[in-house]
Amino acid sequence: MAEHAAAPPPGxxxxxxxxxxxxxxxxxxxxxxxxxxxxxxxxxxVSLTLLAGEVHALVxxxxxxxxxxxxxxxxxxxxxxxxxxxxxxxxxxxxPRDAQAAGISTIYQELNLVPQMSVARNLFLGREPxxxxxxxxxxxxxxxxxxxxxRYGVAVDVRRPLGExxxxxxxxxxxxxxxxxxxxxASVVVMDEPTSSLEPREVDRLAEVIDVLRADGVAVLYVSHxxxxxxxxxxxxxxxxxxxxxxxxxVAATDRLGLVAMMLGRRVDEVRAxxxxxxxxxxxxxxxxxxxxxxxxxxxxxxxxxxxxVHAGEVVGLAGLLGSGRSETARAVFGVDPLDSGSISVAGAxxxxxxxxxxxxxxxxxxxxxxxxxxxxxxxxxxDNIVLAALPRLTRAGFVSDRRCDEVVEVFVRRLRIKIxxxxxxxxxxxxxxxxxxxxxxxxxxxxRVLLLDEPTRGIDVGAxxxxxxxxxxxxxxxxxxxxxxxxxxxxVEGASRVLxxxxxxVVDVLTGDxxxxxxxxxxxxxxxxxxxxxxxx
Amino acid sequence: MADAVRAPAPRPRPAALRRLSDHGVHVAVAVLxxxxxxxxxxxxxLANLRLQLVQVVPIAIVALGMALVVATRGIDLSVGSVMxxxxxxxxxxxxxxxxxAVVVAxxxxxxxxxxxxxxxxxxxxxxIIATLALLVAGRALALVLADGRLxxxxxxxxxxxxxxxAAGVPVTLLVTGALGVVVxxxxxxxxxxxxxxxxxxxxxxxxxxxxxxxxTLLAVYVLSGLLxxxxxxxxxxxxxxxxxxxxxxxxxxxAITAVVIGGTPLAGGRVxxxxxxxxxxxxxxITATIIQNDLxxxxxxxVQAVIIVVAVFIQRERGGS
Numbered sequence: 001m002a003e004h005a006a007a008p009p010p011g012x013x014x015x016x017x018x019x020x021x022x023x024x025x026x027x028x029x030x031x032x033x034x035x036x037x038x039x040x041x042x043x044x045x046v047s048l049t050l051l052a053g054e055v056h057a058l059v060x061x062x063x064x065x066x067x068x069x070x071x072x073x074x075x076x077x078x079x080x081x082x083x084x085x086x087x088x089x090x091x092x093x094x095x096p097r098d099a100q101a102a103g104i105s106t107i108y109q110e111l112n113l114v115p116q117m118s119v120a121r122n123l124f125l126g127r128e129p130x131x132x133x134x135x136x137x138x139x140x141x142x143x144x145x146x147x148x149x150x151r152y153g154v155a156v157d158v159r160r161p162l163g164e165x166x167x168x169x170x171x172x173x174x175x176x177x178x179x180x181x182x183x184x185x186a187s188v189v190v191m192d193e194p195t196s197s198l199e200p201r202e203v204d205r206l207a208e209v210i211d212v213l214r215a216d217g218v219a220v221l222y223v224s225h226x227x228x229x230x231x232x233x234x235x236x237x238x239x240x241x242x243x244x245x246x247x248x249x250x251v252a253a254t255d256r257l258g259l260v261a262m263m264l265g266r267r268v269d270e271v272r273a274x275x276x277x278x279x280x281x282x283x284x285x286x287x288x289x290x291x292x293x294x295x296x297x298x299x300x301x302x303x304x305x306x307x308x309x310v311h312a313g314e315v316v317g318l319a320g321l322l323g324s325g326r327s328e329t330a331r332a333v334f335g336v337d338p339l340d341s342g343s344i345s346v347a348g349a350x351x352x353x354x355x356x357x358x359x360x361x362x363x364x365x366x367x368x369x370x371x372x373x374x375x376x377x378x379x380x381x382x383x384d385n386i387v388l389a390a391l392p393r394l395t396r397a398g399f400v401s402d403r404r405c406d407e408v409v410e411v412f413v414r415r416l417r418i419k420i421x422x423x424x425x426x427x428x429x430x431x432x433x434x435x436x437x438x439x440x441x442x443x444x445x446x447x448x449r450v451l452l453l454d455e456p457t458r459g460i461d462v463g464a465x466x467x468x469x470x471x472x473x474x475x476x477x478x479x480x481x482x483x484x485x486x487x488x489x490x491x492x493v494e495g496a497s498r499v500l501x502x503x504x505x506x507v508v509d510v511l512t513g514d515x516x517x518x519x520x521x522x523x524x525x526x527x528x529x530x531x532x533x534x535x536x537x538x
Numbered sequence: 539m540a541d542a543v544r545a546p547a548p549r550p551r552p553a554a555l556r557r558l559s560d561h562g563v564h565v566a567v568a569v570l571x572x573x574x575x576x577x578x579x580x581x582x583x584l585a586n587l588r589l590q591l592v593q594v595v596p597i598a599i600v601a602l603g604m605a606l607v608v609a610t611r612g613i614d615l616s617v618g619s620v621m622x623x624x625x626x627x628x629x630x631x632x633x634x635x636x637x638x639a640v641v642v643a644x645x646x647x648x649x650x651x652x653x654x655x656x657x658x659x660x661x662x663x664x665x666i667i668a669t670l671a672l673l674v675a676g677r678a679l680a681l682v683l684a685d686g687r688l689x690x691x692x693x694x695x696x697x698x699x700x701x702x703x704a705a706g707v708p709v710t711l712l713v714t715g716a717l718g719v720v721v722x723x724x725x726x727x728x729x730x731x732x733x734x735x736x737x738x739x740x741x742x743x744x745x746x747x748x749x750x751x752x753x754t755l756l757a758v759y760v761l762s763g764l765l766x767x768x769x770x771x772x773x774x775x776x777x778x779x780x781x782x783x784x785x786x787x788x789x790x791x792x793a794i795t796a797v798v799i800g801g802t803p804l805a806g807g808r809v810x811x812x813x814x815x816x817x818x819x820x821x822x823x824i825t826a827t828i829i830q831n832d833l834x835x836x837x838x839x840x841v842q843a844v845i846i847v848v849a850v851f852i853q854r855e856r857g858g859s
Contacts, residue, residue: 336746360748374746377739379807388736389747395729442747 024051026088027187027219028073028104033082035068042068044243045082050188050219055210057234057251058223061263061322061487062369063459064240066223070190073221074106075099087187103187105178107194113174115163120145122162123177148176152209168202175209179218189213190221195229196301196323207233225323226504227256227526241265256526263321264489266518288312289348291481292364292450294333297342302328303505306342310450310481315472317496318485319521325505326485327369330452333483334366335359347449360389365443369454369485371432375439378428382420383409385427386441393446412441417467433464440468450481457491469495489518501525558852563800563816566845570823578830588708590826591819592776595710596621598818599769600789601796602721603762605814608797610738610758611806612665616654617766617793619676620647621786624770626680628696629689629780636695644767650676651763652756659755673790680782689780700775710772714815717765722811731809734758738806792821795842799849820845 028050035043043065050056060066071077072084075093084091086102093099096106113122121128123145131137145158154172162170171194179186195203210233213220222234230237231251239247239262247254247262290309297306303325310316318326331337333344335354344351346362359366368374377385387394387405394404409423416437420430427438436456443451453472457465472495476482486492492499499516501509501524509524511517574581581587600617607614624643631639650672657668702709725731733754736744745751766786774780798804799820800813821842828838 334746355748356746357748357750366746368746373740374742377736377743377807379739380735384732384736388732388744388749391729391732391749398728398730400727400729400732 024054026050027052027086028221029083029085030069030073031083031085033069033072033079033084035065035072035077035080041243043072043079046240046243046245047082048238048245048248050221051236052187052217052219053214054236055214055220055222055234057230057237058221058240059225059227059230059237059259059263060240062455063242064263065243066240067192068243069240070106070192070221070223073099073188074104074190104190105186105188106190106192107171107174107178108192113162113170113177115170116161118159119149119156119162119165119173120158122173123148123158125177149173152176152212153205166199166202168198168205171198171202172205172209179213186218188219188221190223192223193225193323194222195224195226203229225321227259227321228504230259231256239263257522260321260522260526264487264522266489266522291347292333292344292483294329294344295342297329297332297344298340299328299332299337299505300340301505302337303332303339303342306332306502306505306507308333308483308500308507310483312449312479312481313476314498315476315482315484315496317492317499317516318483318502319489319492319499319525320502321525322487324525325502327454328505329502330366330454330483330485333359334364334452336366360446360448363446363449364452365389365446365448365450366452367436367439367443367454367456369458371435371439371459376427376435379426381424382413382418382427382430382438383423385438386412386423386445389442390445408445409441412445416441416444416471431461431464433460433468436460436464436468440471444475448480450483451475452483452485454485455487456484457486457488489521492521493518503527560801560810560813562849562852563813563820566799567816567820567823570820570827574823574827574830578827581826581830590822591711592708594818594822595714595776596769596773596786597789597792597796597821598714598815599717599772600766600786601793601800601814601818602717602811603765604790604793605797605800605802605809605811606721606725606734606758607665607762608738608794608802608804609734609806609809610755611741611804612658612755612758613669613794613804614651614654614759614762614766615666615669615790616650616672616676617762617769618786618789619673619680620650620763620766621770621773621789622677622680622782623647623650623683624767625774625780625785626684626782628771628774629691630683632691632693636693640696640771643771644764647763647765647767647770648760649763651760651766654763655756655759658759659752677782684780684782686783688783691774691778691780696771696775697778699772700778710776713768713772717768718811718815725809725811730754730757735807735809738808740807792818795846796821798853799845801853803853804850805853 026049030046030048032045032047033043034041034045046065046069048069058066058069068077072079075096075098078092086104091102093102114125117125120141124141128136129140129144131140142158149156149158149172152172152175154169154176156165156169162173175189179189194206198206210220224230234251236249237247237251237254237259238245239259241263288311290311292308292310294306294308297303297308306325306329308316308329318329320326328337332339332342335356335358344354346364349362351358351362356366377388383405386409390408391400394401394408412418413420413423418434418437418441420434427435430438440456456468456472469491472482472484484492484495493516496516497512499511499521500507501511501521503525511520600621604614604617623646627646628639628643631642654669654672657663658665699709704712725734733744733749736747736749737751737754741751770785773785796817797814798817800815800817801810802808802814824841824845825835825838828841829835
């Protein structure tokens with residue numbers, strides 16, 4: 001292998017056909033691969049070709065199938081159908097070890113290294129150079145470690161415990177380990193959101209390392225929701241949506257707006273400046289004090305200085321791509337994730353110690369985007385799930401009043417049209433839409449002033465979706481302040497009277513009135529410009 | 539994960555398995571009881587039945603607290619050592635009369651529970667580790683307090699608690715029954731019980747519903763400690779001696795077994811109070827059946843082991859996922 005790597009990348013810069021540039025040899029060929037989980041298609045006949053020496057970006061929103069595709073390439077899941085070829089030969093991996101042995105390395109967001117061990121030990125874990133008597137040749141290992149890291153421009157004391165170093169360096173070590181110290185050397189490196197916890201300077205370093213990899217003829221599959229990086233680092237890009245491939249092509253031939261449109265399932269020419277909808281006009285009167293005022297919300301790697309105001313009767317939409325700060329804002333306001341700085345006040349009163357319990361007490365409700373992990377308690381009954389947050393109000397001297405619980409449950413089951421056989425049936429037996437309504441009921445029976453809805457209609461059937469969308473209008477009409485987060489542009493455009501567009505943890509645009517439209521939102525997400533190429537921010 | 543499955547079809551657990559896990563312990567107790575009454579010599583005497591029940595008492599009381607801990611997805615290994623501590627403290631304060639001595643013994647149990655609770659709820663230590671520390675340290679401290687000796691106790695009040703009867707029913711049984719009712723009411727009627735199962739079922743969701751998760755976990759471990767101390771006092775009163783070396787030895791395993799075969803899953807999120815008591819009784823009946831049929835005690839343990847495996851296997855269906 002080359003000692004120094006300043007050589008231009010061998011291929012992939014200006015491919016003439018989207019699927020196979022003339023000057024690259026395919027390292028991985030995924031052909032018509034499908035994968036189902038419990039009858040639901042996570043991937044539907046997806047094809048992807050990775051060329052030696054190219055950085056191939058893989059983008060898509062939640063549920064697009066990125067993770068599943070990665071897991072198939074790295075041997076975690078076997079595909080249900082289709083074929084996987086590595087260096088021209090058909091392969092079927094029995095597990096991640098097989099894929100690794102074949103030279104396919106993955107670098108996950110969560111590093112799987114041992115923080116207490118030295119950098120060098122981590123680099124060579126399980127493959128330590130042995131000296132006489134079979135003991136570890138420490139000096140030799142340190143020398144080799146310095147040499148390996150030097151290639152990637154990482155100058156650290158390799159004897160120091162890994163955990164004492166910055167996350168960026170740890171990431172480099174993980175990468176160096178994956179690429180340089182595997183027996184045969186990696187031919188494919190999969191990077192899953194590698195920059196999500198990196199500082200800008202560290203991202204630059206990563207870019208240099210990726211250049212070295214390309215020069216070595218490694219194929220890099222780069223998964224990221226940061227468009228800047230896609231345009232900066234990748235030569236080709238594949239867009240997945242709802243388990244299908246919607247686009248593969250050279251990055252240079254794509255503009256940001258087009259990419260965003262594909263990720264969100266819109267066609268640029270179809271999207272015009274949408275007219276305002278019914279409720280938008282009805283509730284634009286924002287007189288008086290806001291019920292919720294959050295200012296300067298800042299949390300490392302998630303939010304930087306987000307301001308959010310919600311008035312009674314107003315639906316504020318938060319739009320942006322995955323990881324842009326839309327959910328992070330809601331979680332910060334509800335006290336789930338601690339803030340580095342910023343203040344939150346409800347109806348004029350500023351909170352000091354903030355937690356979900358405090359947020360609820362102040363009159364804020366949140367329906368999380370992750371219904372299963374953060375919402376329902378699957379084994380408990382519908383009744384217990386609905387009254388969970390309201391328990392203190394339904395309790396006298398420590399004893400729960402069944403009568404009052406039943407009243408609450410009855411009212412909300414009827415009002416939200418939750419389809420259940422019996423309030424005592426476990427909530428796990430309900431459909432997704434009905435589970436979502438149970439969670440809405442859990443928050444609504446607290447009579448909040450502000451309701452934060454994070455992807456309230458994701459993964460539920462069309463009927464329930466329309467009902468929930470109608471409910472949002474209804475609630476706003478009764479004077480509730482609503483924050484609506486959705487990756488479906490249509491939902492935000494139609495539902496919200498004001499839309500904050502977020503990118504990289506910042507509010508980059510605020511749309512009101514006639515200014516709210518899918519096109520405007522996508523332009524803001526893409527970087528305020530319809531022009532292709534980098535849009536100077538960062 | 540987020541990409542993979544959006545709305546996994548709920549896989550309904552076979553109804554038969556669910557019923558077996560819910561009521562299997564009652565069936566098993568009934569079968570053993572009837573079988574013994576019919577076939578085991580001298581089983582069907584009042585004295586023997588009474589003995590069987592009285593012998594279950596310490597495990598049953600400890601298991602009540604354990605059931606609450608397990609329902610939060612935790613475990614309390616320190617209960618045996620808490621029994622030893624309360625037994626060791628009891629004779630030290632008998633000079634002030636049985637009342638104060640019992641109060642101090644219970645307070646020690648509550649204190650150990652508080653330490654467990656702080657470790658688990660505030661510092662986020664894994665329950666098995668936090669309580670393992672006190673399993674070791676607690677008994678050591680008990681031996682230091684008692685100077686490593688068995689102390690005989692001659693106190694009429696304690697004697698009555700341990701061996702007396704009220705209206706023909708052993709006092710220890712009445713104590714167990716009363717505690718069972720209290721815990722059952724706590725679980726079924728009080729907000730506390732709802733919080734316990736909610737935290738065990740989905741801690742993140744419970745936090746995000748604004749439940750006082752820390753406070754609830756603290757209370758659960760304190761209760762477990764208190765109940766273990768009660769068991770220690772009752773056991774000491776029955777023996778008429780404080781024996782910190784052996785009282786409550788390995789009882790954590792019996793209590794966990796009673797909880798699990800009683801239908802409270804180790805994965806948390808559910809609690810069965812009557813099932814727990816029946817689970818304790820079942821273990822006792824297995825031992826009695828085997829001993830009274832002249833089989834070695836080791837056989838009883840093996841049968842118990844098989845039952846644990848079967849109970850966990852039945853519950854496996856609903857754990858995790």
